[in-house]
Amino acid sequence: MKFKKGLLLLALTASLKITFAQKNASVQLPDARHDLILQAPVKTWDEALPLGNGLMGGLLWGENNTIRLSLDRGDLWDERSYNGKEWWKDHTYAKGVELVAQKKYGQLNNSWDAPYNGVTPTKLPTGRLEIKLPTEHIVQQFKLHEAVAEGEARFNSKAVLKVIYSAIQPVALISIKGAVPDAIQLLTTMDVYRNSKKGESGLSSGGSVQKLGYPEAERGGKESAQWYIQTAAQGLKYCVYVQMEKRNDETLIALTITSTNDAADFLKLAAERCSIALKQGYASLMQQHAQWWKNFWQQSSVSVPDTAIQKQYNLVQYFYGAASRANTPPMPLQGVWTADDGILPPWKGDYHNDLNTQMTYIAYQEAGRFEEGLSYLNYLWNRKPFFEQFAKDFYGTKGLACPGVMSYTGQPLGGWGQYSLSPTMSAWSAHLFYLHWLYSGDNKFLKEKAYPWSAGVGECMLGLLKPDEKGLLKLPLSSSPEIFDNSPKAWLTPNSNYDLMCLKMLFLSLQEMASVLKQPGEAQKWEKAAKALGDFHTKSDGTLLVDAVHELPYSHRHLSNIIGIYPFNLVTTEGEKRDAEIIRSSLKQWDSLGTSQWCGYSFAWMSCLQARVGNAEKAVENLDIFVKAFILRNGFHVNGDQTKSGYSSMTYRPFTLEGNFLASQAVQEMLLQSWSNQPGMEHTSMIRIFPAVPDKWQSASFSNLRAEGGYRVSAKRENGKTVFVQITASKAGIVRIKNNFSATPHWNLPQVQFKGDVYSVELKKGQTLIAQF
Known part of the structure; x- marks a missing residue:
């Protein structure tokens, strides 16, 4: 009789645990409130x-x-080209290099900038x-x-x-x-x-x-x-x-x-x-x-105890469903909400690849909205033949490149040549293919699209890079969005930190993808290229420079010289001692220069970056400012401070969507992170639960957010402490979880290992790991 009661008690306990887990991992529809x-x-x-x-x-x-x-x-x-012809075939990158060497900056600006001034x-x-x-x-x-x-x-x-x-x-x-x-x-x-x-x-x-x-x-x-x-x-x-x-x-x-x-x-x-x-x-x-x-x-849901931020998060996730589908055009600057005032859209409503498209499609991976995110990746893939021809015609290389500023068909629109025709914009776009593979865990996508497209960019970059007297690979021209605008000073000493970081992230991601695809020769080629780029340019205290010569000179809207901290994971809080010095000193400099020249997206980007390095209070501070001052009453991100409260000297009104998506990603970065502190090495991603939650968010939860490796993750926080974690594998593999918990987790699987500050366990496809505290 006691034996039967014991079995009944065990069964009841197991049932209660399952019910508890289901309740805490369930996805919620947006609250009508x-x-x-x-x-x-x-x-x-x-x-x-x-x-x-x-x-x-x-x-x-x-x-x-x-x-x-x-x-x-x-x-x-x-799609009528400037002066009705493919101007980029006459005004090539090689000619641009010659004009910069001859200091004929005006002539070069006329070649590359003038096309954007057309209608x-x-x-x-x-x-x-x-x-x-x-x-x-x-x-x-x-x-x-x-x-x-x-x-x-x-x-x-x-x-x-x-x-x-x-x-x-x-x-x-x-x-x-x-x-x-x-x-x-x-x-x-x-x-x-x-x-x-x-x-x-x-x-x-x-x-x-x-x-x-x-x-x-x-x-x-x-x-x-x-x-x-x-x-x-x-x-x-x-x-x-x-x-x-x-x-x-x-x-x-x-x-x-x-x-x-x-x-x-x-x-x-x-x-x-x-x-x-x-x-x-x-x-x-x-x-x-x-x-x-x-x-x-x-697909997923998030709950935070801040009404303004929750509303913005929900609305931005809605934007993915309303404006981006796998089989429809991707979102340009204003998505499917072009200006309706008799005026052509700001900045031609185009595809800006020096920040805007990359940041517009930065928040879908963790939210698991892969169908919506495929809109941009399918668009880039379908234009692969054009981009291959563009690399040949403009850069004179093999491989492929997408223009820094382009139309729907992919043709270059021109503009400030330092950015609209910078080759490393393609490397940043390739990063989206890499992230889609990491978060979806889809090796078929890796083999058929992510690696071929990204490797095409890699070949173009290798065609441009030449060793200097020290054997370091250098581009013929270099810049850093959008420092010094389009003045002669904007042609920086190759390689700028921005170019260096984009290239290094590209080559390391290619190394990792090639390794997973069992192509050791390719992996070694990309690893060698990444090393041949050399180290980042810093001051003696670790402050990241703009290039080998220039410090960041003033308040600036684009976090280009510190892009290696975020969205790339090239400089991390879990890296070498030097990484910590770089992060501390560089952010101190950005703070000292102030925000007078920031746009709305700058605050949202900085929120993401601060969350990535564990500065929860700074992350939420920047996010609060974004939501307060840089959105219209319908939630659209506008570039200028609409409250005129002094957050920025820019107070203008044109709206672009990338700031919205950055703000949505900032919330996700506070709740869940899964990057690798060894980029380029396969199977080194690590899950971090509530890594940057501010004190005022004592309670928060999320359901089915995605982590690198294709994991679905749910977690709940109450009274400032994690009380529940659930991780489900989309494919077999080893999941690694950083121990930032305030109490010892009780796992549902006995084979969980603990070493250093990391929990790890091998999961089968579809298997679920649960922790209660």
């Missing part, structure tokens, strides 16, 4: 509710009885839908239901407008109840320009849309449908199509954007898409849409 809510009126497009499905985007805003939906589609670009290439805005209700209906509030990606406008009359950008179909559907629209008007981009009464150019913009020289759009309509067809350039035409249907007390409006990229008869396709959506109805389409978003949110 953290939804984005905007009190009306919303008078500008850049403060609107952002909606999208990867291909199409919409901004919901308005005032009084008028609701506006600003329209966008990710692959609509005017095209540029991303295209696509107009606006305006819905006017009877004048007695006054909009009071806009709300984004993040869990189901539904926009909503509520009126004083109790009328309600709802809109979804279907996650399943390339169509948006609007439902209006409680009021019947007086008018539904489709505005072209030229209509918007004429109505906006703005000047010819905006900050960092190519000017008004009329500079494109397009003919007026052709309008059409029949029964309950209206559309316009815009002839663009180089054979591109696109159609914005709207169809309305009234059902009892509901008005339905379906909207889509099609183009010659879709079909020859893109008008017919648009009509079919809208007809199918209307036939299905809002409730039915919403059901499928909501299920897609439920699956999206179930």
Whole structure:
């Protein structure tokens, strides 16, 4: 009898442990309390509710009885080259080297910078839908239901407008109840320009849309449908199509954007898409849409005891689902929310590879949003032939290179040549392939895409690097974004720390990938290249210089000379004694120079970096400033300090998304880290639970965040102490966990080993390790 009671007690205890683990590891949908809510009126497009499905985007805003939906589609670009020719074939890197040697800086700037001053290439805005209700209906509030990606406008009359950008179909559907629209008007981009009464150019913009020289759009309509067809350039035409249907007390409006990229008869396709959506109805389409978003949110979740930061984190994760899908264009500077004011988008809405694209796609890996992250990697992979040709034509090398500033097709746009045509921007882009492999644990992706693309970049870099008198590999030209702007001083002594760190991280990652792929000869080649770059440039106290000659001269927006600390793990808190000196002295210098020249993304980046080196209070301080001063009320990151509180002397308004994603990553860096302190060596990553949690976050948790090696990790913290950890392996391997716990963990597996300050255990695929305290 006692034996049976003992078995029962053991079974009950085991059941309670399983229930406890399931509860603490369960992923939570976004709490409705953290939804984005905007009190009306919303008078500008850049403060609107952002909606999208990867291909199409919409901004919901308005005032009084008028609701506006600003329209966008990710692959609509005017790709006309500067002066109508491939200018980079005439103004090559080798010629640039000659001009710098001859100190003909003006001539070089004219060769490489002038193309960016043209109107095209540029991303295209696509107009606006305006819905006017009877004048007695006054909009009071806009709300984004993040869990189901539904926009909503509520009126004083109790009328309600709802809109979804279907996650399943390339169509948006609007439902209006409680009021019947007086008018539904489709505005072209030229209509918007004429109505906006703005000047010819905006900050960092190519000017008004009329500079494109397009003919007026052709309008059409029949029964309950209206559309316009815009002839663009180089054979591109696109159609914005709207169809309305009234059902009892509901008005339905379906909207889509099609183009010659879709079909020859893109008008017919648009009509079919809208007809199918209307036939299905809002409730039915919403059901499928909501299920897609439920699956999206179930990848992972985070909970922190700071409402402002939690709201920003949730919103930014939503951005991945709304603006980035594996089979749609990746997010450029403004994602699928191009300017809607009659002006071409800031900085052409392009792909900036000296920070913006890399940081936009820096937060998906740990969140496990691999399908969304593949958008950019698939884009880079699909343009591999063009990038190979670009390496040959411009750099004169084998391998491949992507321009530092590029259009949707991948063509270089020019700009400040030190950065827009820097070869090491490609090395930083290759880092995203490496991270995707590390966090997904997908060796098929490693073999088929990550290693081939990254090795192509490596070959291009080896083609440019030449040994100096000491045998160290040096680039012909060197720079550090965006120090000294485009002045002659911006041509630094090769190699700048930025270039050196990008190259070293590239070669070490290639060494590791080649080792895993059982290619020892390749691994040795990359290891040799990494060593031949030499050491980083520092002062005697360890302070990282800009290059071998220059100290960081002033407050600066781009953390380029300390990129080896973050996002790369070349200088770490777990490295040699010299690493600690470098981190301490370099951050002391950055502090002494102040933040007067920082942008919003600088604070978010510094938050990530401070978290990586274990400075939790500094990490949250920078993140708090970002959330307080550098986002608009709809959550979009803007480059300048909107509070004018002195955080930065920059107070301008253009929004770009990379700061948002950096802020999201900063939260993840505080909660979970898994980098290797031996980059280049395979299977050396280590998991760190709550490595940089500030004191004010006494309670926090996360579920199913990813760690390098393909592990799913969940953990909970209460009263300042870790109380639960769960790690599940996506493939067989040894998991290593740093012991930063305040109490001894009780593991569910007896074979856990403890040596030094590291717990380790070999897990089978699908096996779960649990610790309770």
